[in-house]
Amino acid sequence: MSVRRLLNYTVVTAADARPASSLLVLHGFFGAGRNWTTVARGLAKARPDWGAVLADLRLHGASQGVAPPHTLERCAGDLAALDGVLDAPVRAVLGHSFGGKVALTYLAHRPSGLRQVWVVDADPSAGAPQGAAWEMLRAVRALPAVFRRREDLVVELERAGMDRRIGEWMATNLEPADGGYRWRLDFAALEALLRDFFRADLWGVVAATLSGVELRVIRATRSILISGPSVARLQAIGRATGRVFVDEVAGGHWLNADNPEALTALLAARLPAA
Secondary structure, three states, rough: OOOOOOOOOOEEOOOOOOOOEEEEEEOOOOOOOHHHHHHHHHHHHHOOOEEEEEEOOOOOOOOOOOOOOOOOHHHHHHHHHHHOOOOOEEEEEEEEEEHHHHHHHHHHHOEEEEEOOEEEOOOOOOOOOOOHHHHHHHHHHHOOEEOOOHHHHHHHHOOOOOOOHHHHHHHHHHEEEOOOOEOOOOOOHHHHHHHHHHHHHHHHHHHHOOOEEEEEEEEEOOOOOEEEEEEEHHHHHHHHOOOOOEEEEEEOOHHHOOOOOHHHHHHHHHHHOO
């Protein structure tokens, strides 16, 4: 019998609260659960009946050393194993970008008790590898494996055309080693995972959203990651099923940093009674 290693995670709740339900929060590629701390704290304050579980997806944050294959299916299996050890059962899942497709893959397994899935600025469509995560992967694989200072990585990424704030964010993926810093990331494994993300066509999951489960897709107004035709398709499925909804939130792709207040307010208003 194989034993699946659990993901690293943090549970955020209101002070002295004992939530009846958990919202599982899934970050984007190269991210970590801590990226969503501001939204989680705001939600816990507004809805103390819910706890937010900030998970590090496989190969991200502190969830390293997990066995291959590295696919969306395996990510969904990791979540199922995590649900089994939480004090409050997972009743809703929110996934941003890469995490959005992981959330849809998790939904495809018809997890018991799930009532809502939130997909934040992620298109269910398959496509060729491209975009910021793919460009970042190519950039970091061309850099040294060890840096004297974190700042050295930031400078190298700026030279490659990246915004300084993005470089500083990527530097959080370095760990101390032999007087310097090295990557804690396995880039070959991450490439396999990202390729699977682009291969995945999850429209069948969207169209077959379970009775009793809402699928709520959030499109960032200053992002082009969810195409116009995809928005129209989502809305058409929503009209036909009554279970798929599209909301817009002002901001760029990184809504958790760009407009956490609006995102938190929408969650607090739309999450069901726990």
